[in-house]
Every structure is written in C-alpha cells, then in structure tokens.
Amino acid sequence: MPGKLKVKIVAGRHLPVMDRASDLTDAFVEVKFGNTTFKTDVYLKSLNPQWNSEWFKFEVDDEDLQDEPLQITVLDHDTYSANDAIGKVYIDIDPLLYSEAATVISGWFPIYDTIHGIRGEINVIVKVDLFNDLNRFRQSSCGVKFFCTTSIPKCYRAVIIHGFVEELVVNEDPEYQWIDRIRTPRASNEARQRLISLMSGELQRKIGLKVLEMRGNAVVGYLQCFDLEGESGLVVRAIGTACTLDKLSSPAAFLPACNSPSKEMKESPLVHPPSLGCRSTQNSPIHTATGSRLTQNFSVSVPTLIYTGMGSGSAGKEGGPFKALLRQQTQSALEQREFPFFTLTAFPPGFLVHVGGVVSARSVKLLDRIHNPDEPETRDAWWAEIRQEIKSHAKALGCHAVVGYSESTSICEEVCILSASGTAAVLNPRFLQDGTVEGCLEQRLEENLPVGCGFCHIPYDELNMPFPAHLTYCYNCRKQKVPDVLFTTIDLPTDAAVVGKGCLIQARLCRLKKKAQAEANATAISNLLPFMEYEVHTQLMNKLKLKGMNALFGLRIQITVGENMLMGLASATGVYLAALPTPGGIQIAGKTPNDGSYEQHISHMQKKINDTIAKNKELYEINPPEISEEVIGSPIPEPRQRSRLLRSQSESSDEVIELDLSHGKKDAFVLEIDDTDAMEDVHSLLTDVPPPSGFYSCNTEIMPGINNWTSEIQMFTSVRVIRLSSLNLTNQALNKNFNDLCENLLKSLYFKLRSMIPCCLCHVNFTVSLPEDELIQVTVTAVAITFDKNQALQTIKTHVEKSLQRASTDNEELLQFPLELCSDSLPPHPFPPAKAVTVEKASPVAEGNFRNRSAPPCANSTVGVVKMTPLSFIPGAKITKYLGIINMFFIRETTSLREEGGVSGFLHAFIAEVFAMVRAHVAALGGNAVVSYIMKQCVFMENPNKNQAQCLINVSGDAVVFVRESDLEVISTQQPTANCQPLCTGGEVTT
C-alpha cells in the first residue's frame, strides 16, 4: 500500500440555485477515489458554501493512483427526494506522483456537468504521501515523467534518447452498451468520461513501465489519442519517445532548489549505469496475434509515396566512405530496436545527421467488435503492420530511423483508415546509447557536418537511389549532394540556414466516393487513396514552387473518410533552404494545339503564375545569393563561386543549369493542361490569397526568418462546419467548397487578430472531419504571437540573408513595410479621448472592492492568468518547471440546442469551458501556462430536429511555471531562495 491520498474540500462559490423556493442551495460534496467515498456535511442555504472539511484520506496502491482519477461530486441535498447532482470535477493526480512536478493541487475548479456545463466552482486541496518502496515488483510506473512537448523540455538535458514506446488499451464504449438505453444521457456521458480517464491512466502507467524497462525516466512527445469505433469499442492508444533526462540546474540557480525534497530518493531507481544498447520493447500481443482474427478483418495496405526529390536524372558520384561508417554505427544502435521511431520534432544539436524524406503508410481496415478487451491484439497487429511498413520505407531511403513520427486514424462507420508518417533520418548514435561511440568518430563527425546544411545531405546511395531525384552539390558547403526539394515532418532545425521567411502551405482535396457497405466500401477507399496521395503531393509541390521555396517542414497529411467522400488536407511550412538549389518555376503546356484563343489563355495563365512567383519571392524575402551575382558590384562570397564551377563540371551530363531569366534555372516544373481538371488545378493554385501584410503563418513551432518575438500571445480554437448542397456534388464543386472553407477560415483569423499585427500564426493545426453526409467540419488551433518588426529588420540570421539583403533589397522597400503597418494597425479611435479617460479611471475601482469587508466572500481573490500555447515555449519567458501532463476529456450534451444559441452558441460555450477547466487545473498545480497544448479531438454531433447536440473534446499539454525574462533578472538579483510554488511570475499569482 504505497500511497496515501489526502483531499480537503474547502469551499464553493457561484453555485447554481437548486431550490427554486428559497433561491438557494443546500450543497454537499462526495469525494470518491477507487471504491472509497467520503462526504462532507451539508452546507445549508448558500450559493457560496464553506465546508472546510477534514482531510479525507484514501490509502491506495500506486497502481490505482496512476489509473484512477479523483472524482468530486457536488450535490444538492434534498430531504424528500433523491439528491440532485450539481456537477463534477475530475482531478488527475498523476502530477503529484513524480518528484519534480507539483507537490500539491490546490485551487478553484469549475464544477462541470455534461448537460449544463460549468456550474460554479469548488476549492479543493489534494496531496499525496508516497511511501518509498518503488523498487519492488512493479505494476506501477510512478516517477516516469510525461511530456507532450515534442522536443527535449527546456529545463532538461537528454542523457539518452531510448526510442519508441507505444501502447493501446481497448474497452467497450459505454455509449453503445445495452444499459445506455435505460440510463440518462448524463449518466452515460459520465460513464464515458470516467472510463476514458481510467483508460488514459492505465495507458500512461503501462507506457511508464515500458520506459522503466528501457531504463529511461521520461516520455517526451507523448501523444495519446482515442478512437471512437462505435459499436466495436473504444480504443485509447499512445506513442512517445522514451528518454533519460537530467534536470538542468545551472541556468537559474534559484529555481530548482525548491520543491523537490525527495528528488534523489525517488529518482535513484531510474538512473541507470551506462549500458550497451537498449532492450527493445516487448510488444507481446503483436507476436501472438492470431491469424484467424486477422483474416476476419478486411485489410488493405495502400502503396505509399516517399517524398523527397523531384525531377529526373541523377548525378553519379561516390558517397564518402564516412557515410557508410556512420551508417554502420547508427545501425548497430538502432537495429536492436523493433521500431527505431522518434516522436520528437526538434532535437538536441548534433542529433540529426541526415534527413531522407517523408515516409508514410496507410491502411484501410474494417472494424470488428473487440471480443476480449484484455487482449487487444488485432489493433496492435494493425499498427505493427503499418510501423513495419514505415520502417522498410525508411530503410529504402538509406535511413535507420524515423523522426517526427505520428499516427492517426479516421473512422466512418465500420471503416477505419490507419495512418502513420514520419521523416526518415540518420541519427547520431551518441544520444542513442551511452559510451559506445568512440571519441574520434565523434570528432570526425563534427568536422564533417557543416552547420546549417548537414541534415539536407542525402543519406541514401546516389547510384542506387530509391526514387528518381535530381541531386546537386550542397549550395552551402559544396561537399555533399542534396536533393532539389526536401519534405519533412519535423520542425526546421534551429541551425538551418534559411533564406527569407517561411509560410503555411496547404494542399486540399476532396474525392467523391460511392456509398457502399463493408468490404466493397473499404476497397473503394483503398483504390482512391493512392490517387489522393498523388494529387496532394502534386498540389504541395506546385504551391511550394509558386512560393519560390524548396523545402517543407512539419508536413502533416490528413485523410478523412466520410460516407460519400474522402478529404485530404496537407499542411506544412514552406521554406527556402540555403543549402538546396533554387526551385524552377512552373510551366504550363497546353495539349490542344491550333487554337489561338486557347494559346492566348495559356500564355495568360503562365504570366499570372510567373507574376505570383515573383510576388511571393518579394513577400517572403526570398532572394537567394544567385540573384546577387547579377547585381553589379555586389559582394559574392569567394568559395561559393568556386563551388559553382565545381557543380557545373560534375553535372556536365545534365544540361539544365544555365540561366533562364524568367525564374532562375533548371527544367521548370511542367503542368500539362489537357482537360478541365488540370485547369481547375491551376486555378486553385492561384486562388490562395497571401495573408495581409504584417501577418505570417506556419504550422511549425518557430517561423523561419522571424526570431524576435514579443511577449503577447493569443491561443485560439476556431471551428467551422459547412453544409454542402447535395445538388452540386461533383469533385470540382467539392474541392472549391473545401478550398473556400479553409481560405475563408484563414481570412477570418487574420481579420480577428488584426490588432496584433505584426504577428505570426504559429503551429496552425487544421483538422478535418466529416460528421455527416453533407457536413464538413474544420477545426483550427493555433497561436498568434506578436513580433518586433523593427528588430526583425536589424537581426538577420544567416550570412546568406545578410548578403542578399544588402545586395538586392532597396532601403526604401525595407522602410516601407513598417510605415504601412503603422497606418494599418492604428484603427481610427472610435471613442473620444474623454471616454478613454473614464475607462482608465475605472481600473482602480476593481481594487476598491478589496477594502470592503461586507462584499461577497469571493470578492477578494483574483483569477490568475494562465497562458495556453501549442508551442513548447513562451516567448520572452523562461520555463522554470514542468508540473505534469494535462490530459482531459470532456463530453457536453444539450437537449435545448436552440435555447443555448444554436450549434454555434453551444460549441462556443463548450470550448470556452474546456479552456477554463484546463486553466483551472494548471493554476491548481501552481502553474501559469500550458505549453504544447493540443486539441486532439473535437467530435461534434447535432440533431437540430430533436433540438439536441453532443460534443466530445480531448485536450492535452504540459503544465508549466514560467518566469518572464525581465522578471528573472529582478528575482535572481533580489532573492536566490525564492520559493517556487507561489512564484508564478509577478502579478499573476494564482489563487
């Protein structure tokens, strides 16, 4: 019995009126953990009850501590009839189970009811006393830290990055159990919430066990998802990267000193001596997967595209012997692993050696009732298959690892598409295992990897390339070969040499599909998939070229399946890598000859495309050094010219080098317009409107080319659902609708956030779902961050940029931008100044009420600010502490949809409530921000005829404490022993 959970119920506030007669409430609280329940006294006739209960103590196994949520139910006492539930609070106590995280959970939690939403708040204090016998035969994995962040968390150092961990648990969905027919929607929702909470806990514990087995102490890039398979059950699955992390103690001496009284004690079993290699994860269910079960399921694997280079022809030159050596080294480290996958998207310096390209695999499955929840081998086998495929793709690219790895599903009725994707890469073995790498190799490695371009160099054998690619010598170091285009799923490496700024690039695609049943349906889908992949790829490539860029980062392709259509949405951040060659333009070729007007049309289109490319280059400040060669008297770096010569020699067989004045060089990408479809494609290329001036957007963590963020951030979620009129359902019409939906959504975002200009939308994450026949739902979560325009012009990252700025950009042009912005960002002041003064005066009023004693009891506490961001950092601030993972699942249902403002009113309120509950939990942990926040699921269903709607939302992130960099200096000079808990940065103290 290794733990004692202690809970104290302090008070409630803003409770709803439960007794119409008195306009008051007789509230009491039930505190439940596992099978034990405690109750507080009834606090009669108050909307602000002060229970001030004793400490309720639960003596429990640490296994239960990990699995079970603490369940707090607020009820209204009724003498004559059953007590009415006001609402519930689920508290995940996991953060209290590892030493460096929170020590106490204390604060106001919104009381949540699945039918009524938030109904008042309750103040709770939770503590855990862990007994120190964690070393015995364990079912629990207390002490393993979890991070959603897909990079090494800011105040840690990676000692070893062990690799992939995965697990899934399945259960019956309570919504589909027979009992659901007789119980209330509330009971059903609560059963579901509780079950998912339990399953998440169990999953996390099991993953933790695997990490311990690998001798790690943390999971980074932890991604947990649930699949609502309907009749066939509920799957909760998670992947992550096991690591051994060391807390950094140097950077700010005052911070980690506190709050980890038992750090060494708890950590000691986790820290391990250097060992040779790592044990691979034992996924026993996979090996025992029975053939019979598999044959019951329809299963199609879809041929997968591997993205990297484009064009044709190859240059032959021996890859250095070093490459082979390196490969061998890495191989030995990785081969022992079943899946050498990493969910990380950003890496410690030197970790990533080469990037091969994107690898992805999809598989269409028919869902089948899960017969035995304890042995989820079918689902395990499915994923194992896909991972195997990914692994072999990576091998084909000469890579032994996959980074930026993620998995997803799309389910419609009984058909399920499983997808996995990542970036094939060659890694530095140094981080993968301790002490095995000889010093000399390491040194050679450093020498041989020029900063800023090493990762672009091809990892595969030039003579034996897995796909046709156009190779050139690296434009940066001139020593190694690079492809002409690079697609990846990871973030842009921080040391990468980039020209200009990046931008969000999306490919959008719809394909109609006949309605069909079971296997016919699955076959139809798997027949469509390759075409969709191909078209999405083509679109991405076209748009990339249109932007004048040569690489994509953070590529995420989502294929969504609906009753009668398939949707593909690919998002990525385009960028111009200085190491890669300038992309060729796009050339249009008509197929119908001898038609004058047609020819004219074609040339008109061509001109438009060329203009767009030129405009984009200007917009994103893409002026690669080649252009500067033509500028008279511009400084050209000496070595560059030499290497250019070298290049033209080595590529003598290819006559594609010389200048084509329209846009650079090389055989332009040719688009053949032979039918209306292709015409459509060209049109759609040109319809994407660039963001208004002062706005940038990307779907990666950081925006290439912007590095001077100011502290203002605004995280938001936007949801749109459109109804298609069933009359015009052609592929083109669908595409247009979908395209408009996404473009309009972006336009709305730009408009809404216009007061933040100059700003950048980072980590723009689109999710598409098809809730019904004619409905398309798009959910976007992103963060807008302001940046300092003027500084941006002064601080230029790379030498390349510096030279080009000097050479090609007029000073005038540089100045023009901020001026424009000034006029834009200052809207005419709508109110006379006198009004503004009254507003100013109003603020001290708020303080005025503190003086008052007779004010309501809650009047003298303010709500602390909790920031939320999908990024792993907070601009202008330092994360001093990770408090634990936030992983929350909510269901909201209504039977009075109209009264709640229709679907928009309902969902708006619900999402606001979800944010509020996340913030409250973070604040209660003593934190002031959530980083790596993600809304993993937002499943919305409506039935307007019945005036009903239901929505499920799953969010996660890392609760952290951050300190403003400006405050940091003050604090560190003032008081080195400041205590951590209420530290939460000046002015933002949480209560």
Added chain:
Amino acid sequence: MTNELDIFVGNTTLIDEDVYRLWLDGYSVSDAVARRVRSGILEQTGATAAVLQSDTMDHYRTFHMLERLLHAPPKLLHQLIFQIPPSRQALLIERYYAFDEAFVREVLGKKLSKGTKKDLDDISTKTGITLKSCRRQFDNFKRVFKVVEEMRGSLVDNIQQHFLLSDRLSRDYAAIVFFANNRFETGKKKLQYLSFGDFAFCAELMIQNWTLGAVGEAPTNPDSQVDDMDVDLDKEFLQDLKELKVLVADKDLLDLHKSLVCTALRGKLSVFSEMEANFKNLSRGLVNVAAKLIHNKDVRDLFVDLIEKFVEPCRSDHWPLNDVRLFLNQYSASVHSLDGFRHQTLWDRYMGTLRGCLLRLYHD
C-alpha cells in the same frame, strides 16, 4: 454552401470595442454589420463582408454570454470561463453601465417599476435609442437600485463596490437611485431645459447634506440606525424645516432680512431694483419650499417649485448668473445677523444645498 457553425474562441477573450458599442446600442447583427461596413473597415483591412458577418456574430455571442456576468460585475472578476485582462474587464463593465443622456432624462425620478418598463417603447421612439438599449439601461438602473436601496453606508461607495464602476459613473448612479427613491419630478415641460448633469449635481449635494448618511458624524438622532442611509432624506430634518417659516411669517424678521441683504448688495447688482422689488416673493418662495418638504408630494415637486418660485422670476427679470450668486450668498449669510432667529444650523444645512442647486439650475 452555408456555414452551419462558425466559432472562434481565444484563450484570452477577444473584445472588439466597436462591436461592443454596437451591441450595447442594441443593433441586430445585420445592422451592426451594415454599420461596420459603412465605417470603412473593409477597405482598411481588405476583409470581405462574410468575414465581417462571422466576426460580428462571434462577438455578439461572446457579449451575450458575458451579459449574465455583467449583471453582477464582481462575478466577472472571479469567473473562470472568460480570461479577460483587468483593464478590459473594467471597460466592459463601465460601458455596459453607461447610459444615454436622452434616456436617463426620460426615466429620472420615475418609479423603476414594470409600469415604467412598459413605457420604454415610447421612450425608444421619442429618443431614437433602440428598444433593446433602453431595456438594458432601464434594467441597469433597476438592478443597481435594488441592490443598494436597503444598504447602509455611502451610496456612492456601495455602488462602486457592488458594480465596480468608475467614480464618475457611480456618482451618476447614486443620483439616479436617489431620484428614483424620492421620485423627484423631472419630466415637466418647465424642467426640460435641465440636463441630467444638473440633476445629478443637485442629487449629490442633497445626498451630502440632506440625508441621514450625511449627518453621520453630527448625529441628530443616534438611535435611528435603521435609517443610516443615503437614499432617504433625513425625515427629522424635513420636519425641522418648518421652523424656517418664521423667516417669512414674522414680518419684522422678513423686513430686517431684506434690509440686510439690500444694504450689502447695493451697487453690486445690475438688477438691484428688481431684486429689491422681488425680495419678499423670492424669500417666501424659498422658505415655503423648505416648509412644505415634510410632505412626500412636495418633495417630488421640489424642482418644479424651485423653478417656479425662484428660477423663473429671476430669469424673467434677466438676472445675470453672477447676480444670482451674489444674492444667494448674501441671502443665506444675512440670516446669521438676524438676532431673533434661532435655527442657524438648520438654515445653513438647507440653504447651503439649495444655493448650490439653484446656481446650477439657473441657466437657459
């Protein structure tokens, strides 16, 4: 293709001041969009009408959700659902409780009851303020009234504490509550020229001097704790005011008073002769107003009486404001030299306030 659902939720709640103003002014979404289009926002931002529509809807939804909290502003500060910076919260509250001059003049002094609420249609038509906005303003008055009506202590402070309004706005609300409670008549034609500011000024003076709360440190009756409030006039004081009647009833006293005033002001007033001729009438008017205040009905007619008995006579003789000031100062001060008059304190309490009010009310 139609937008079934279209929402935007920020971690920090976005508040657009312009849209908030339109919402407060009671415009429907489509009217608000039309007005925003006219403001030239589309040209400034390059947005489309659809974007504007969606944005306006979003804001309206947010405001609608916030409205419940705005009814009890401390709740807005302590709720968890909307993360709003304090300065923005203050702005939301202040604007929500702001009112239109035209509207408040219609309602000032009226009973804040259902009956009055029914008249809002007419007020809306008359003032051109949307009915929705009228309702909000009326409900605000009523809500503030209900909360502070029975409350002890300073009226302004109470309003500030429970509604977190600015000092200025709290004072205005104090005036509104005070007028509603005492049902002062403000709607008569004669009173139309007066602004809300004029009345609020008078209300403040009266609250400071004529209510029970006003005599906090100089208790006339230390036992009456229940009445320790700013909203009700000090009954005892009103009762005592009858004593002032002697100033006009006693002919000697009146003559003496007149001569004192005339002596002091001779040569200083441009309207001296008119003053001299009218002195007794004016004095009778002012003193009679005081003496009658014990009756509720006469309290209600206070302003009508002041206008009829003092402002109009002076105005018809074209007294300059400065002469009125000189006269009133002298008129009040001279009483101290009347040996037979024993109610100096009472007189000062009455006249001090009245003088302030009359000077404020004396304009075209």
